[in-house]
Amino acid sequence: MIKHTFGMAALIIACAGAMTALPTSNARAAEASVKCDLVYNLSGWSLIYKHAEGTGTVTCSNGQRANVKIAVVGGGLTAGKYHIDNGKGEISKVHDIADIYGNYAQAGAEAGVVKSGTAQLLTKGTTSLALSGTGEGVNLGISVGKFTISRK
Template sequence: MAVFPLSTRAEEGGVLECWLEYRLEGWSLFYKTAEGQGTVRCNDGSRLKVAIVSRGGGITFGKSRIHEGRGEFYGIYRIRDVLGRYAAAEVHAGAVRSARAQVVTKGTISLALTGRGTGWDLGVSIGSFVLQER
């Protein structure tokens, strides 16, 4: 009879504290699209550069550029866990100064995003938020 451990080697090391610093630029007119890049850092010293692609739709209008984006990951055991497609729900509003608040999820992993920048935008949207290694 084979015995399998209840946790993987990655989980044995414990949950990592990881965060994302990013820049994102996009537009929306019912359909929403944005692209950018960032860097994920974790408390174990690991670092990963990422490309960001966000697509969705809803009642949303505008054009914005987020310069000072920050996100916090929850449920990460190794840095590469951050990569992939997240389900996204977003509320955004601003004129001249743009602000963003969004929570995205992928299975048991969550990413809470905030950001400040320039542009004008208003709306609510749902869609996807994808992190790929660059």
């Protein structure tokens, strides 16, 4: 069951990525060589509507660093309450730390009881954010929404 759920998550993520792709020149995308890493804590709940908030730190390969706020909102067939501690994210195809801020399209499938886990690929134009993390709680379902990174 869980294997099937994560297969469905991959399909949903691929569709969300295709829907949010914005036209951009190949030259501009090729120049985006800065990679940023996100370490975050997040807690939230869902019952059809999904809501989570957290904080994190972004460190980029060009030496830039920022403390950030994270908000997740969306909807779908979900239910649960959870938290993720010391989650990791990799942000690619950015020119500068300013490119990390904004809304990323999110789609995923969650399944967990007591020990909760997540792995997602989110997009914002040509910028990608790969998230992974583990925590505790109960969560089950499929959701679509947005993952927002803003200045703290």
